[in-house]
Amino acid sequence: MTTDAATALAARTRAFVREVVIPAEPGWGETLGADVLDELRAAARDAGVYAPHAPVAFGGLGLPLTDWSPVFQEAGYSPIGPAVLNCMAPDEGNMRLLEKVATPEQQERWLRPLVAGSIRSSFAMTEPHPGAGSDPDALATTARRVEGGWAIDGEKRFISGAEGAGFAIVMARTEAEGDFEAGATMLLTPLDAPGITIGPSIRTIEAAIAGGHPHVRFDGVFVPDAEVLGDPGQGFRYAQVRLGPARLTHCMRWLGLARRSFDIALDRANARELFGSPLADLGVAQALLADSAIDLETADALIDKAARVLETDPRAGAALSSIAKVHCSEAVWRVIDRAVQLCGGDGVSSGLPLIQYLNEVRPFRIYDGSSETHRWVIARRAARARAREVAAGEPRRDEVS
Amino acid sequence: MTTDAATALAARTRAFVREVVIPAEPGWGETLGADVLDELRAAARDAGVYAPHAPVAFGGLGLPLTDWSPVFQEAGYSPIGPAVLNCMAPDEGNMRLLEKVATPEQQERWLRPLVAGSIRSSFAMTEPHPGAGSDPDALATTARRVEGGWAIDGEKRFISGAEGAGFAIVMARTEAEGDFEAGATMLLTPLDAPGITIGPSIRTIEAAIAGGHPHVRFDGVFVPDAEVLGDPGQGFRYAQVRLGPARLTHCMRWLGLARRSFDIALDRANARELFGSPLADLGVAQALLADSAIDLETADALIDKAARVLETDPRAGAALSSIAKVHCSEAVWRVIDRAVQLCGGDGVSSGLPLIQYLNEVRPFRIYDGSSETHRWVIARRAARARAREVAAGEPRRDEVS
Amino acid sequence: MTTDAATALAARTRAFVREVVIPAEPGWGETLGADVLDELRAAARDAGVYAPHAPVAFGGLGLPLTDWSPVFQEAGYSPIGPAVLNCMAPDEGNMRLLEKVATPEQQERWLRPLVAGSIRSSFAMTEPHPGAGSDPDALATTARRVEGGWAIDGEKRFISGAEGAGFAIVMARTEAEGDFEAGATMLLTPLDAPGITIGPSIRTIEAAIAGGHPHVRFDGVFVPDAEVLGDPGQGFRYAQVRLGPARLTHCMRWLGLARRSFDIALDRANARELFGSPLADLGVAQALLADSAIDLETADALIDKAARVLETDPRAGAALSSIAKVHCSEAVWRVIDRAVQLCGGDGVSSGLPLIQYLNEVRPFRIYDGSSETHRWVIARRAARARAREVAAGEPRRDEVS
């Protein structure tokens, strides 16, 4: 259950988002201006709701992961809420990774301004086919040993937020050296470093992530030793540290937007009459509303459970966060889609924000592993876990009598 | 089954769309220029594929309704195909209505230029809440008797295509007069007639229908007797004449776009390897592909059947077209949505047209009666039909033994 | 569209099933006695509705395949209707195969009594894992050349109807001989022939198929040359002749039972009040009723189309019958499942037959290829067809711009 502190923060966040953030939302086809964002962030600081997840020492509110969900959901009730509270992807996940793995010097250099909102960041792992996509083993970008550091060569694609970002956490393949195994290594790299080319951004249907999703090319980019994040060769392990919570925070934020959409649908249902009865009492509409309520509650409960398990058993938590990611991304999509239906022609017009929301969350079923890739992993994991049980002596249950 | 003539025309249309139309498609965020459209239409005439549904005497190919489906599907394989072949809504439905109900003089005046593509048209029935929306009985716009004709007063909303259209078929309530019952009457009205105000267009997510969806206001708009379409008071009957086929042609066109999306997904599945196997052989992808194949075939079969029934039993055909509309609009949506999933990040980016297609077809689940409204009607119709059977002597089957 | 003759026969069948067959249905947990079946069949002959699909020369009504659907659906409105009209699986499929492939002598010996209902039959193709199951290439049963005929050795499983059947059509692997290729060969075998052992029947949840689903073992079973069905080595081709229509007739029969269930649900919905409004007007119930109406109509249209295609293009028809099988088996299941829900506690009790019907149709999603196996085949077929199109010059559509 949520702690009292989190409950209070969620309530403050709720009030702030509804009273301050929503009135400042950009219109259909517009984007949030940098000045407005800065003002809103200042207001968020004043209201004591800024950067809820970030360490207190670096300017955040220090909320533990198990308490993030109600707060992030309130932030996500506005599509610009997470940006205002500086808890949007990919920065939020990078903050957590820097908190857990970075040296104090790295934290001062990168985490402090990131929490302050004076820079943005990227996480550069995905590569063009057939490199590291859904399958991290295919990592093709390399960092080779050079005097005093490393030289990165390779190409990354779909690097969310890279345009205008201050730095990226770059994943590259490294050779074994001394005590360090061969494997993937994370390197902190300013994005204006010599040898970096940021390609044209891929235009995607959603707009929530500032900085687009461009290709980023690395041609012998030098990174000094001091900017290796954690130990060389441990990149995939650290990626897991980042991944589980990062998947969940996506779920939390979008669940907030789904709640907003559900409220729009409920308001419409309560207000409109169709064939003489309020829409909420009318046949098929009730099924939609009920299914959305069920989707919201299952998503919420699953996020909650995954967050708790992540704190006690990271491996089981990561597995559960994969299930949560599939369920939540599809549940959120369904809830908004049903809201569109319930609002009829307005649902697909600029008069209401619903069709924009639908487009905002559509990629969430694909990013960070598509629902299909996750399903494949989930099925395989379940089959293997059961095979281990049987190998350990549990009788097979499928024998025909 | 499709006749040989239709099969040949479908093949010609297929070749024309793929060789001529698709290369001329506008890019992401662009729209088709009027000049390009004119050139493409000229090419369509030369290729013998223009206006397949329109009467031969007025410049069309005179295809019977039961043969439209394969041809319209080929047209719909490009989002601009139906506009090029001049078989897009709302013009196509208006052509059919004029063919069936208009006087020869009205046909010369309105149908001929409409088939020629020199004007566009609108169908002005829907009204602001609580007027005629999904419930036509609530019609609030009136046409009152004046010297030599009628004066229309009222407000219409979501009048697709009205911006720049040459005329509208306006539905208005009329009093009983002589042999004519009170009821709804259709009137042919140039949209530049005095007293007509075309409001700002509602911006919607789809772009396929030229001329937007504006409000149109009528303040004492004069329409001479010669421009009454059919008999006064018979408007709802004529609306049914238009409605059944118009619903089906939407299904046909969008089914074509779903086939395009399915081809994109199949090409991607055949080309890509994920985890070492072609995507088409990979786990969860197969389920998506198979479900889409099933959706395409059920939609196709249902359209076919509904078209045949419409020709022999218009009342049963209208009921079946309602079922077809729900099924096809949702099937088409699912097929494109699955294609987006199968193309991963490209599916939601400007690199492929899929996310645009998804937005194009989204409103189809709402326009012409939302899936929920149709379901309500379908359920009620089924319940009443069964009640009539039982009243006629068929034993109840739910008695508990 | 259905011919007038078929429409008339469907009407006669409807009347016969409702007036004669339904009153004779066995109660919960009971089975239809042989005497009652004989009487009902005699009545069916008198009513001119017996064996609608069988050749006139052999005692049937000679209806063409494209007209079967409305008649079989009326038969299936009672779970015992198909047995009464002698158009139940596996006999109905075997009759068609014998009609198409057997010699006149074979037809006299086996088809005549089969149509008359004096014997039953089996189709012995499926084998224990890893033999011929869903994958016919794995056929392990053999027929080797002996003096004057063949000797069959092997084991078959799940041989529907084998207990008490007069004969089986046995599929066995044969060597090349003379003009005949090596391959699968069909042999007509009395089931009391020396060397045949019929094992204990597998108890399954459905009861509609008389004669259970036992294992059948063949130890050197002699079959004379005259009892080879068609040409040696052509067994798989003949199996296809049987398979496409046999899949469809399952769909037709079960669709009739789904209509019965839908009527029960509609009667209940019309009669009951819940929270003060008739259930048919009540919220969520309408969605269920509408979805069932949609399922019934899509299934009906798809069966219709598949039957027409089967007559003109057997290969395309077989592919479409696979899609029809998946869609109909699942649609039928859903329709009955929804009817159970709409009847509440009565739906799962012996007071109504619905839960029995649900159990009757459950295996249909598995028999003749499970929905999952069909999906796999459908996906692969779609992917390969598209690959051939592209190989033939059609441009790939998935190229990123």
Added chain:
Amino acid sequence: MTTDAATALAARTRAFVREVVIPAEPGWGETLGADVLDELRAAARDAGVYAPHAPVAFGGLGLPLTDWSPVFQEAGYSPIGPAVLNCMAPDEGNMRLLEKVATPEQQERWLRPLVAGSIRSSFAMTEPHPGAGSDPDALATTARRVEGGWAIDGEKRFISGAEGAGFAIVMARTEAEGDFEAGATMLLTPLDAPGITIGPSIRTIEAAIAGGHPHVRFDGVFVPDAEVLGDPGQGFRYAQVRLGPARLTHCMRWLGLARRSFDIALDRANARELFGSPLADLGVAQALLADSAIDLETADALIDKAARVLETDPRAGAALSSIAKVHCSEAVWRVIDRAVQLCGGDGVSSGLPLIQYLNEVRPFRIYDGSSETHRWVIARRAARARAREVAAGEPRRDEVS
């Protein structure tokens, strides 16, 4: 999160069910004998797993509600597990009600033997249409004041477990008297009391609940004052005390059976090869396995959350338990249904228990309020809650810009 004590008890229960209970399960079509049940219960006591939910003072293990889920799921892994551990419906819910509301004397008389397993019990609330069914306000059974107690008149239907039960908790309408409001009153009544007639049991498809679901008629049945449960007129409030947890324990038990079914499917998937690859790696099977894993986890998380909320906010907990009931009953059904598919012909035969399990859980989607009734309630509750928010000043979100 589960406490350590609960984790240990769940582990003991798991071992006991798998080692002792499963080997004693009755075969297809058989039922558990009373003697075997007694022996198994004795073994359960010895193993320290008996009556986990019941108060320690009365012979149970005193587990708090928030810890029931893992233990009940382990019990439900066998269809007879809950009966063996004496935590099956309706007794388990009645135990909780007696624990919370009964006097010490009533507890000695009824709760002690109930926990001991020497008697069974019923909960007699539901009435024939149009009495108290899904709508408790329609309660028609009355208890009128007589000398020294009350006289019950009325008819109840679908009284689960009434055949052979020692007593029932009867819900009857009572007049206001002294401090007590008019309303529903609960009365403890031996089922062999004069005036009680237990009708023939309704045969239903599931077998897990001992004692059938008969009608029970009350003709002036005398109940002394000492057997009123709690205060007169508070029956509906107490029914809520029972209802929320009772819904959840159904979810827990059936979720256990769904896990068993999933294990069967996984074992089959791991063992079988189809088309040359293990079924678990094969296309469509993976989607089924993944969807089941997702269903199991969402159900588990939702039960967990509902149990926690029930302990802190009974009203919110009851609302959430309604959502949990819909989701879990349908999720459990889907999981078992998919397992049937994955096991092919064996899935619908007596060789595996899956089709029995499917029949066991089918009524769960109807009992205790059908999914459709709950959806109606959930939709209405959501709409009203939102209307209250708006009435309290929250701006409407559906206004068109």
